[in-house]
Amino acid sequence: MKDKPLRRSGIKVMAGLIALLGSLAYIMILAVFNGSLGFISAMGVTVLGAVGVAKALGENIAMSYGLIIGLAVGCGVLRGLLRYFEQYSNHFIAFKLLATLRDKIFKALRRLCPAKLESKKKGSIIAMITSDIETLEVFYAHTVSPICIAVLVSLAAAVFVGIVASPYLALVAVVGYLTIGIALPLISSKLLKRGGVEYRRSFSLFNAYFMDSIKGIKDIIYHNAGEERKKQVDRKSDELLDLAYGMKKNIVNASAVTELAVSLFIIISLFVGVVLYTQDMISIGAMIVAVVAIFGSFGPVIAISALPGNLTQTFASGDRVLDLIEEQPAVLPIENAKDMHFSSLEIKDLTFGYDKNIAVLKDIDMCARKGEIVGIVGESGCGKSTLLKLLLRFWQKDGGSIEYGGEDIEHINTRSLLKNVTMVSQSTYLFDDTVEENLRLAKPDATIEEMQDACKKASVHDLIMSLPNGYHSKVGLSGDNLSAGEKQRIGLARAFLSGSKLILLDEPTSNVDSINEGIILRSLAEHRKDNCIILVSHRLSTMAIADRVYTIKDGRIRESKN
Ligand SMILES: Nc1ncnc2c1ncn2[C@@H]1O[C@H](COP(=O)(O)OP(=O)(O)OP(=O)(O)O)[C@@H](O)[C@H]1O
Ligand SMILES: [Mg+2]
Incomplete structure (x- = not known):
């Protein structure tokens, strides 16, 4: 395979992959709906806890403790059920699509053969059929809906905080969501992109080399070249390991920065809440409920910030798969022309x-x-x-x-x-x-x-x-x-x-x-x-x-x- 950068931008790869969803899009919408409600239910448990604390502090709340506890338990149960349906829908789509994608790749190969198999390294096609497709499973099951869920839940949390407490606190939350859900992932995805693409490329080249070695094993033995070949395999495998290590290290660093940013925004919202309370702009109960709501609402955006490590790989895999599916064959089969009888x-x-x-x-x-x-x-x-x-x-x-x-x-x-x-x-x-x-x-x-x-x-x-x-x-x-x-x-x-x-x-x-x-x-x-x-x-x-x-x-x- 040529040493080339991604042909498409990340957005184009995503659009291309989503376009493959076809009629499964409605199940994806269902997954997003269940996921968002699930997260909101989870937030409900802690927020209701905060409501109980606010009531204990003398806030005028028109709910009995029994009702608050009952609602919190209800939210907990609902969270479990909704999570189940969300995961079920996501994986249903992912595996259905994997089957469709494999089918598309085999169809593409049939179209492109025999010219394609004469020139393309078989190992990289095998890598595409196996690991690239597996990577795309992550995209469909764990990427698209988390992004939609993060947008919906963040919006709902900001509106909730704005209504029950103060628009200032809602603003702090929104800045937090944008930083953690968009700014940090964009920065880290830039830093991680090269590593992800390089890793996938080396992985596919390693596969090709390994397959080649297995196919040529007889000649390797006849020429007593086993030791040398083994050294090469070891060397390539070490290189691959180094790349994987570097990539994982960057991912871990990125997630540490995210955690730090989350803590920072919780402290800021607490600080703003206290200031608003001391200025008599909100009650103590509203402050507690709002800060707890903000605290509990970072889950979906944290999930997004964990994506780039996968996403860079996904884009590289998606790019290669889309390339193959869109590739024009060296020779197109002829149909609807004349039949022949050899003479x-x-x-x-x-x-x-x-x-x-x-x-x-x-x-x-x-x-x-x-x-x-x-x-x-x-x-x-x-x-x-x-x-x-x-x-x-x-x-x-x-x-x-x-x-x-x-x-x-x-x-x-x-x-x-x-x-x-x-x-x-x-x-x-x-x-x-x-x-x-x-x-x-x-x-x-x-x-x-x-x-x-x-x-x-x-x-x-x-x-x-x-x-x-x-x-x-x-x-x-x-x-x-x-x-x-x-x-x-x-x-x-x-x-x-x-x-x-x-x-x-x-x-x-x-x-x-x-x-x-x-x-x-x-x-x-x-x-x-x-x-x-x-x-x-x-x-x-x-x-x-x-x-x-x-x-x-x-x-x-x-x-x-x-
Ligand atoms: N798929 C291919 N892509 C690029 N070049 C090729 C390809 N297949 C063959 N060639 C080149 O085309 C030339 C002719 O190859 P071909 O296989 O037709 O030779 P041949 O006369 O059959 O040889 P032999 O007697 O060794 O079988 C060679 O220089 C070969 O390297
Ligand atoms: Mg020949």
């Missing part, structure tokens, strides 16, 4: 580069028809696999045309294209499932006979039958129970099974011995009758079966054999 492929002046300034392929001309096997050779890195991927429209060509039966690839429905054209890539991925299920990827409703036929053609049937459970044998994680050549042959069987008319084979026999290669090539030769095969290979023995061979060199293509 011929004609490529003219095709130009393409991953980086728009550096062309990997230039002015490529080639053709392939039904019944043909067309070979492609060239040095490693010359663009053979790239050319095959362009035939599947995994990437958008920069210039020229790729026509199937006279129709440009840009006007053919993606679904239809993928039904007609299939590819066996240089490394076949097998899922941690049975051989049968792995084959079904190519044709979900395939019969066992069809599967066996495809496997015979790919010279892998005998091997499968020798496994303990035949076609029901598990291939292990990433097909680890099979050799590279065996996996390759299962990939080939998938291609035969798919029924696609144009089969693109990227080094189909690179890991196969000459006996099995012979069987595969014979199958390909038989298969060509009503299909077309484009074959990439380094081996001359493989190219012998091709009707025509093209060579790619320096990005250009030429036909080398008829």
